[in-house]
Amino acid sequence: MEEHRPFYELEQRIGYRFRDASYAQQALTHSSKSGSANNERLEFLGDRVLNLVIAHALFTQYPNENEGSLAKRHASLVQGRLLAAVGREVNLGDHIILSEGERHAGGAKNENIVADAMEAMLGAVFLDGGLESAQGLILRLWDAHILKPAESHQDSKTELQEWVQARALPLPEYEIVGRSGPDHAPIFAVEIRVRGFDPIVCEGASRRVAEKAAAEKMLQLVKEKK
Template identity: 45%
Template sequence: MSKPGENGRKPPETARLQATLGHAFKDQGLLNTALTHMSAEGPRLQSYQRLEFLGDRVLGLCIADMLFERYPTAAEGDMSRRLADLVRKETCAEVAQGWNLGAFMRLGEGEILGGARKNKAILADACEAIIGAVFIDGGYEAARGLVERAFGERLLKPVRPLRDAKTALQEWAQGQGYPTPTYSERGRSGPDHAPVFRVAARITGLADAEAQGPSKRLAEQAAAEAFLRREGLWTETMESDHG
């Protein structure tokens, strides 16, 4: 049960949100913090950033746990692809929209006028903050229950088709919280009429992956594919589907 307000009852807006989440906060302050953007004005207001950091990791663990149970024969690469798709910011924003989270956000006046209640980046961050808050308030089982209710149906959907290796790598990197991949030319060989370019795909914090091709564009695609293969995210089936 949540702590009562001054009138002995939960604030109605908080009660509605908690009913939607399926979790009654023991510590109302955690929920308030999870709903507070850094732009909000007020004495000693703490924003959701720390809870977002925690919630991002809790979400990944819960989804990985659910995938491990739901797909007992799936290969690691297949589960990694599903995980990346489910924890990406776009998916978190969709979940937040389903919770009508924007209506409950505590925002600065400028952000409100700028449409921040519908801003997908803010909604995605707040979604993760809510998950982090539930984890602190009720423990892992409470957080997993929330994630299962919010993400469970998406767990059963086919993985979105990957358009090409560079797009796949970018989406995976974003879903894992890494910077956007970059590409750099590492060398060039062959005659002018038939050059061979060697390109490295780079994501800060991970080892580079190199590949070559007859043009920079194709070499970049090959490097991205090499990166995905190394991480177990690119299979022969995917190659035949998109090659």
């Protein structure tokens, strides 16, 4: 029966039925799972497929916007945070294959791990069904995000940078002040400094994630300033 297919529930959520389930298996296998082909190569491929499909969708959807505006939209739509959000929308974390240690450490909810698996899944669909299938999947899952107003796509680091530049202040400074966790799933602590405000430290599964989290908190702080 169909419901006994490997990853049947996930296929129902993403709206795609794999011809070769081994692609899905590999896309969902984290590098912590030793002895198995992991999803890193598929992640590499999925990243390129996502970039192409989103660029084409924006080019078509917004014919009157210039290159700079399209680039801002594109950057926000392919960032790790949105990939993780889309992954959560389809319960991807429930299906990621992790080592016991990584699972007990909460890896199924780790933003970086979910984002990477989402990219790998896009690569898997591309290999299994071709560009048309991958494009259809991306447009279904990203549709609401593509149609958001441009200002809602601006990431916190860019917004904070524009805030300080408008006030002739030095650019925000980011510094890694700590690193913890295992080598395959490190946690980075990043400190952000903006003149006139106390430093803020935030953590994330990558330097990029930690910097964005720190920028978001600093942005909230500077906006509260009278």
